[in-house]
Amino acid sequence: DAKTTQPPSMDCAEGRAANLPCNHSTISGNEYVYWYRQIHSQGPQYIIHGLKNNETNEMASLIITEDRKSSTLILPHATLRDTAVYYCIVAGGGADGLTFGKGTHLIIQP
Amino acid sequence: DSGVTQTPKHLITATGQRVTLRCSPRSGDLSVYWYQQSLDQGLQFLIQYYNGEERAKGNILERFSAQQFPDLHSELNLSSLELGDSALYFCASSAGQGRTEAFFGQGTRLTVV
Numbered sequence: 001d002a003k004t005t006q007p008p009s010m011d012c013a014e015g016r017a018a019n020l021p022c023n024h025s026t027i028s029g030n031e032y033v034y035w036y037r038q039i040h041s042q043g044p045q046y047i048i049h050g051l052k053n054n055e056t057n058e059m060a061s062l063i064i065t066e067d068r069k070s071s072t073l074i075l076p077h078a079t080l081r082d083t084a085v086y087y088c089i090v091a092g093g094g095a096d097g098l099t100f101g102k103g104t105h106l107i108i109q110p
Numbered sequence: 111d112s113g114v115t116q117t118p119k120h121l122i123t124a125t126g127q128r129v130t131l132r133c134s135p136r137s138g139d140l141s142v143y144w145y146q147q148s149l150d151q152g153l154q155f156l157i158q159y160y161n162g163e164e165r166a167k168g169n170i171l172e173r174f175s176a177q178q179f180p181d182l183h184s185e186l187n188l189s190s191l192e193l194g195d196s197a198l199y200f201c202a203s204s205a206g207q208g209r210t211e212a213f214f215g216q217g218t219r220l221t222v223v
Contacts, residue, residue, distance in 0.1 A: 034211070
């Protein structure tokens with residue numbers, strides 16, 4: 001699976017959009033971009049995933065660049081409950097276990 | 111609530127002992143994954159089962175083993191426990207073998223003393 005690079009931490013004001021970047025320059029054609037988050041020591045929570053096109057669901061939007069070498073997760077109206085570690089994961093065929101890196105610790109400020 | 115149930119929530123045991131962690135996947139999910147999260151190693155994939163068969167192995171120690179039963183629940187067996195095995199153990203399930211989203215349980219916190 002391709003490696004990802006994320007900033008270790010970010011701050012965002014409550015009510016504003018939180019934009020979390022992820023670089024995955026070695027992504028291959030059949031690999032998807034997945035985002036999960038982990039609030040304190042709870043189980044990781046699936047957020048969204050995509051291959052080429054931008055995706056949106058009730059939690060977030062995922063913007064993938066045309067060359068697929070980077071992506072941005074957007075939480076449109078961040079709340080204090082969105083404070084968590086956010087993991088960007090690139091995964092495709094082969095073994096199905098996800099490889100979690102260190103993620104980005106997003107802190108939402110009141 | 112992810113629909114994945116793990117028991118027990120907490121477990122304290124002594125070095126050298128053996129424990130079994132249990133996971134019930136979401137209804138209809140055929141794949142079960144086990145992960146270990148310790149302070150120094152982060153979230154590490156251990157092993158995956160699909161419909162009763164081992165599908166993929168990650169960084170699982172030889173002292174650890176798992177199985178998935180006909181009713182699709184899974185158990186992770188940890189033996190000859192060491193202090194370093196203290197960690198959160200998560201189970202996740204997904205519908206199939208491929209890259210579908212995985213849903214995680216709330217974990218079992220294992221403390222080896």
